[in-house]
Amino acid sequence: MELKDFSYARTILEQYPPERRFLLAILQDIQKHYNYIPRPILEMLRDYLDVPLSKLYSVATFYKALSLKPKGRYVIKVCDGTACHLKSSQSIIDEIKKVLKIVPGSTTGDGKFSLETVNCLGSCAVSPVMVINDRFYGRVTPSRVREILEEYGRLENEQTWK
Numbered sequence: 001m002e003l004k005d006f007s008y009a010r011t012i013l014e015q016y017p018p019e020r021r022f023l024l025a026i027l028q029d030i031q032k033h034y035n036y037i038p039r040p041i042l043e044m045l046r047d048y049l050d051v052p053l054s055k056l057y058s059v060a061t062f063y064k065a066l067s068l069k070p071k072g073r074y075v076i077k078v079c080d081g082t083a084c085h086l087k088s089s090q091s092i093i094d095e096i097k098k099v100l101k102i103v104p105g106s107t108t109g110d111g112k113f114s115l116e117t118v119n120c121l122g123s124c125a126v127s128p129v130m131v132i133n134d135r136f137y138g139r140v141t142p143s144r145v146r147e148i149l150e151e152y153g154r155l156e157n158e159q160t161w162k
């Protein structure tokens with residue numbers, strides 16, 4: 001995965017007063033920009049908010065939306081809530097595992113895709129459901145999974161996908 005310049009983190013921090021109540025908001029902004037919470041930025045945050053590193057780690061590990069490990073450029077979230085589970089979300093997860101050779105909670109070696117399972121995404125009527133970054137897919141089938149993933153591969157090769 002491409003190493004980003006951590007200096008932008010300073011700009012993120014300075015958008016907030018150095019008060020502990022902004023901790024989560026800052027972490028969310030960092031996650032959004034870097035796609036994870038890099039250790040050097042946690043150290044910056046420790047100094048900025050005067051919060052022990054252990055506290056920062058416990059917050060960063062508590063919230064599922066935050067990650068201490070770099071995530072893929074495309075984060076695949078497969079819903080495994082009750083409605084999706086009953087509509088065979090496991091077959092979707094199995095297909096992604098087979099195609100990308102990763103398990104939920106991990107990232108492909110080239111840093112392209114991460115796979116996560118989540119609870120209800122609020123669209124049970126079109127279950128099973130998955131989301132890739134901000135793009136939503138309903139009534140997904142294992143064969144559709146293959147098409148969707150191939151589409152991402154093609155789009156990236158054509159460099160038309162951000």
Ligand code: FES
Pocket residue numbers: 079080081082083084085119120121122123124125127128129
């Ligand atoms: S259980 Fe999957 S969208 Fe509701």
